[in-house]
Each structure stands twice: as structure tokens, then as C-alpha cells.
Amino acid sequence: MRKWQCQVCGFIYDEAEGLPDEGIEAGTLWEDIPEDWVCPDCGSSKADFAMAEID
Amino acid sequence: MIPQEIANTIVDPKAYAAEKPIDEAFSFLRKEMPLEQAQPEGFAPFWVITKHADILEVEKQNELFHNGDLATTLVPIDVDQKVRQLMGGSPHLVRSLVQMDNPDHMAYRRLTQAWFLPQNLKKLEGRIKDIAKVFVDRMAGMGGECDFAKDVALYFPLHVIMETLGVPEADEPLMLKLTQELFGSADPELNRTGKEAPSFEDGLVAMQAVIGDFITYFNALTEDRRANPREDLSTVIANGQINGAPLDHFAAMSYYIIAATAGHDTTSNTTSAGLWALAERPDDFKRLKADPSLIPGFIDETIRWATPVKHFMRSATADAVVRGQKISKGDWMMLCYPSGNRDEEVFDKPFEFQIDRKPNKQLAFGYGAHVCIGQHLAKLEMRLFWEEILRRVDSVELAGAPKNSVSNFVCGPKNVPVRYKMN
Numbered sequence: 001m002r003k004w005q006c007q008v009c010g011f012i013y014d015e016a017e018g019l020p021d022e023g024i025e026a027g028t029l030w031e032d033i034p035e036d037w038v039c040p041d042c043g044s045s046k047a048d049f050a051m052a053e054i055d
Numbered sequence: 056m057i058p059q060e061i062a063n064t065i066v067d068p069k070a071y072a073a074e075k076p077i078d079e080a081f082s083f084l085r086k087e088m089p090l091e092q093a094q095p096e097g098f099a100p101f102w103v104i105t106k107h108a109d110i111l112e113v114e115k116q117n118e119l120f121h122n123g124d125l126a127t128t129l130v131p132i133d134v135d136q137k138v139r140q141l142m143g144g145s146p147h148l149v150r151s152l153v154q155m156d157n158p159d160h161m162a163y164r165r166l167t168q169a170w171f172l173p174q175n176l177k178k179l180e181g182r183i184k185d186i187a188k189v190f191v192d193r194m195a196g197m198g199g200e201c202d203f204a205k206d207v208a209l210y211f212p213l214h215v216i217m218e219t220l221g222v223p224e225a226d227e228p229l230m231l232k233l234t235q236e237l238f239g240s241a242d243p244e245l246n247r248t249g250k251e252a253p254s255f256e257d258g259l260v261a262m263q264a265v266i267g268d269f270i271t272y273f274n275a276l277t278e279d280r281r282a283n284p285r286e287d288l289s290t291v292i293a294n295g296q297i298n299g300a301p302l303d304h305f306a307a308m309s310y311y312i313i314a315a316t317a318g319h320d321t322t323s324n325t326t327s328a329g330l331w332a333l334a335e336r337p338d339d340f341k342r343l344k345a346d347p348s349l350i351p352g353f354i355d356e357t358i359r360w361a362t363p364v365k366h367f368m369r370s371a372t373a374d375a376v377v378r379g380q381k382i383s384k385g386d387w388m389m390l391c392y393p394s395g396n397r398d399e400e401v402f403d404k405p406f407e408f409q410i411d412r413k414p415n416k417q418l419a420f421g422y423g424a425h426v427c428i429g430q431h432l433a434k435l436e437m438r439l440f441w442e443e444i445l446r447r448v449d450s451v452e453l454a455g456a457p458k459n460s461v462s463n464f465v466c467g468p469k470n471v472p473v474r475y476k477m478n
Contacts, residue, residue: 008164009426010172042426043115052174 004030005052009042012052057084057103062093065103065391066129068241071365071466072459078406081105081394090378093389097131097255101368101387102380107398107418109378110390113369114423120369122425123147123154125387127368128464134255141263148266150306151313152428153367159297163306164428166295167314170288173431179219183436186214187443195447195477200454204327204471212326215436216318220311221280221287229272234316236265242461244469266312273311288314314429317465321363322433324460324467326440328361329353331471332408334453339410344445353410354437359417360408362393363467367421392419451475 001016013019013033018026022040024033030049038045056062061080070076084091084105094100104110113120126135126146138146147154152164169175190211194201201207209231217227239245240258247261273289280293292310295302302310333340343349366389375382382388395418397405402412420427427433455472 005172007168007172008424010431038115043111043423 001027002030003052004049006039006042006044006048007050008044008048009039011039011041013049057088057091057093059095062095065093065389066095066098066463068461068463068466071393071463072461074459077393078397081391081397084391085394085398090380097133098129099132099135099387101129101389102382103389103391104377105391105394105398106378107395107401107416110392110395110418111422112377113388113390114421114425116375117160117424118157119372119375120388121156121372122160122367122369123156124372124385125368125370127153129366129368129389131255134259137256137259148263149309149312150303151309152425153313154309155306157424159306160424162297163302163310164424166297166302167288167291167310168428170291171428171432173435176431176435179432180435180439182218183215184439184443186218187211187436187440190214190440191443191447194444194475199476200472200474202470203330203473204323204457204468208323208327208330208468208471210323211440212319212322212433212436215432216315219288219318219432220314221285221289222276222315226272230315231319233265233269234320237262237316238320238462238465239460241463242466242469245460269312269315270308273308273315276311277307317427318429318432320465321467322436324363324465325357325361325433326437327457327468327471328363329357329437329441330444330451330473331453331457331468332357332360334451334471334473336408337450337452339408340451343410343441344449347442347445349410350438350441350445351434352413352415354434354441355415355417356408356410356412357437358419359396359402359412359415361467362396362417362419364392364419364421364465365463366391367425392421447477449476449478 004013015029018024018028035046061083064070064076064080084103089106090102090104090109092100093103104113135146138148152160155163190207194207213227213231217230222230235245236247240262243251246253247265248257250257276289277293280290284290284294292307343353369388371382371384371386373384399405401416420430451473454474457468458470460466460469
């Protein structure tokens with residue numbers, strides 16, 4: 001499981017946790033998130049995210 | 056068209072200082088005219104965006120709604136004309152991230168974006184904690200009574216951002232004075248003209264002089280950091296490159312100015328508003344003291360409560376539709392953050408201060424590509440500060456009437472007299 005970080009606002013998407021509030025189940029891989037999904041904190045697109053190594 | 060009295064209120068700096076008139080005006084607009092045009096006396100017409108959802112809608116479409124084509128803050132027609140005369144046709148006195156659109160915005164933001172992400176800020180945590188202790192110690196030395204806004208909250212974020220930039224401590228009073236003069240150009244006590252009620256034009260002349268002083272200062276800092284690079288943010292700006300070339304000089308100066316000014320005034324306003332709220336709510340104070348895990352939620356609520364940035368402007372690059380309303384290409388639009396943060400459709404009992412509000416989708420940092428780059432630094436320093444305050448202060452109450460600064464752009468408490476007991 002990996003973590004992805006929005007490079008605009010810092011929001012972290014954790015594949016292990018998913019985003020149940022947005023209908024994205026725990027364990028959902030980044031590749032399986034729709035392309036039109038946007039960062040819940042700042043509205044940036046998927047293209048604005050990058051792989052992030054988070055402690 | 057919005058009734059004239061309401062239109063005049065939403066541009067009136069005194070209405071924001073008094074709170075009640077602006078809260079009433081925005082409550083009326085959210086209910087009756089959530090997205091409508093206003094034309095206050097002396098101003099060009101603009102759309103007033105009062106609903107939370109519409110502010111997000113506009114902010115996330117940063118190609119359709121530009122920051123920099125027209126003035127980014129509310130200015131009357133004559134001042135706008137004067138600015139353009141002074142600045143070779145540009146409506147801006149500075150050229151920071153706030154005034155930029157793509158491709159420049161993205162290129163300039165990338166320069167410091169990683170620096171402001173939480174994982175990088177972690178290395179500052181120990182130092183910021185030490186600074187918080189110094190300021191809480193200072194509060195302890197004031198004999199149980201102080202003006203929290205003026206004596207404590209003003210200086211803690213200032214010291215953090217100045218150390219972050221690499222500005223020597225001896226120069227902090229100058230930075231504070233210039234920031235207050237820049238944002239307080241309408242405030243009788245803070246503006247540079249010394250006038251009780253400076254005109255917009257007086258304010259413009261004074262602001263240009265303030266910016267000149269900032270540029271003189273940061274020119275010297277740039278030269279130093281190019282010759283002697285350090286680990287600070289100024290070194291990143293001074294030595295940064297955009298498309299293989301050094302930053303445009305005016306944009307570099309503007310970068311320093313926005314970091315130096317936006318980096319502390321908003322945080323000190325929010326911190327002061329937080330203590331003001333707690334001084335009036337002893338039960339909340341006790342709850343927070345007993346359970347520090349409530350602090351992050353409390354901070355989010357203080358940010359919503361204070362909303363220190365009162366508006367930014369956008370303009371449409373093409374015909375658009377928001378809330379079913381046609382916005383024509385070139386139209387000017389006001390994003391009303393205090394209104395969005397009191398939107399009854401998003402916040403339950405929005406005029407109540409709730410330290411455990413959940414969810415709390417406050418939009419005081421903005422949204423989309425222009426979302427506040429320093430938001431994680433602001434939250435980090437507030438968390439460390441509140442942890443220290445709540446550990447050391449046993450009780451707090453108001454010792455007089457708090458007072459807000461006078462501005463329709465950035466304002467918050469400038470006096471919060473309190474009486475307290477510390478351990």
C-alpha cells in the first residue's frame with residue numbers, strides 16, 4: 001500500500017485507508033481512483049499528486 | 056443589483072472591525088441574493104460570491120477565473136487608475152503568487168511549495184516549540200494581565216516567520232511596522248499617514264512607500280543570500296530559478312513581501328481570536344486543558360471563527376455560469392470568505408464557536424491552486440503555541456473590551472485585554 005500527496009496543499013491519500021466518506025473503500029489503489037477525482041482539501045486534480053514517502 | 060446600503064457595507068473597513076454589520080449583510084445576501092452584483096459608491100461593479108460552495112467552485116477553476124487580470128483586492132475606481140498609472144498599466148502594486156496566473160503561478164509556486172509541505176516543516180518543530188515557550192514565559196512575566204493580541208500573539212508568529220526567512224531578530228520591529236502599515240492602511244492607529252480616516256488615495260501613496268521600504272530591505276538580503284547561502288527560505292528565493300533563469304526581480308521582491316507579511320498577521324489574528332473566544336467560554340478552556348487531543352479541531356474552529364482574510368477578487372476569462380447565473384468575460388468577482396465560513400448550509404449553528412466542530416470545512420485558506428501555501432506552517436505554529444499556553448495557563452478572562460483592526464482585506468483582533476493565572 002502506498003501514500004500519495006497533493007503537491008498543492010499537502011493532503012495525503014493513503015491507499016490502505018481509502019476515503020470512505022467519499023465512497024472510496026480502504027485498499028483502493030491510486031490507479032483505480034477515477035481520473036476526474038479531485039483533492040478533497042484543495043480541489044486539485046489527480047495530476048497534481050505525487051508519490052510521497054510519509055513517516 | 057444588491058441594495059446600496061448592503062453594497063457599501065461590504066466594502067467598508069469599519070464594518071469588518073465591528074463584525075455585526077458585516078455578519079448581518081452577509082447573512083442577508085446568503086439568504087436573499089447569494090450571487091449578485093454590487094456597485095458601492097466609487098467602485099466598478101462586481102459579483103459578490105457569498106456561498107461556501109460557490110467560492111470553492113470559482114477557486115478551483117483557476118484558468119476560467121483569473122487572479123491577476125484585475126485588482127486582486129477591492130479598490131475604488133480612482134485608486135485602480137492611480138495604481139495603473141504608477142505601475143505601467145498593471146493593477147497591482149506587487150507581483151506575488153496572489154497576483155499571478157499560470158504559467159507563472161505554477162512555476163513560482165513550485166519554487167517553495169515543497170519547503171512548506173508538512174514533512175519538511177517537521178524539522179522546524181523543535182525550534183518553533185522553543186519559541187512558543189519563550190513567548191508564554193513572557194506572558195508569565197507580565198503579572199497576570201496583558202493585552203494578549205498586542206503583547207503576545209503579535210510577536211510569536213512574527214518571530215517564527217522571520218526566523219524562517221532568515222531575517223535577524225533586530226529587524227523584526229521594522230518588519231512588524233511595515234506589515235501593519237501595509238494591511239492597516241485604513242486603520243486610524245496603524246496607517247502610515249497618521250490620519251484618523253485616511254482616504255483610499257492616502258492609503259495608496261502610503262502603501263507604495265511601504266513596499267519601497269520592503270524592497271530596499273530585501274534587496275540587501277538577496278545579495279547576502281546569493282553570496283552566503285543558508286538553510287532559510289530567503290536563500291531559496293534568492294537563488295531560485297524559473298525556466299533556467301533567476302527570478303524576475305520584482306517578483307522575487309514580492310515573494311519576500313508576501314512571505315513576510317501574510318506569514319504572521321493572519322496567524323496572530325487567528326490566535327488572538329482563539330484566546331478571546333476561550334476567555335468568554337471558561338468551560339471550553341477547561342475541556343481543552345483537560346484533553347489536548349481537542350487542540351487541532353479547536354485550531355480549525357479558530358481559523359473559521361477569525362477568517363482573517365476577508366476577501367480576494369477574481370475575474371472571468373470567458374463567459375461562465377455559477378449558481379445558474381451568467382458571469383460575463385471580464386467581470387470582477389468578490390470571494391467573501393467570512394460569509395462562506397458562516398454558511399448555514401455547510402456549518403451547523405455557524406455563529407456558535409464549537410471547539411469540537413466536525414466536519415469543519417472552513418475555507419479561510421482558500422481552495423484550488425491558490426490555496427494558502429503557508430497553511431501547514433500556520434497550523435503547526437498554532438498547535439505548538441496552544442499546547443504550551445494550555446499547559447501553563449490555569450484560567451483566563453477578559454479584562455476589558457477587545458477591539459478589531461479596521462480593514463476590509465486582512466483584519467482581526469488588535470486588542471484582547473485579559474487577566475489570567477499561570478502555573
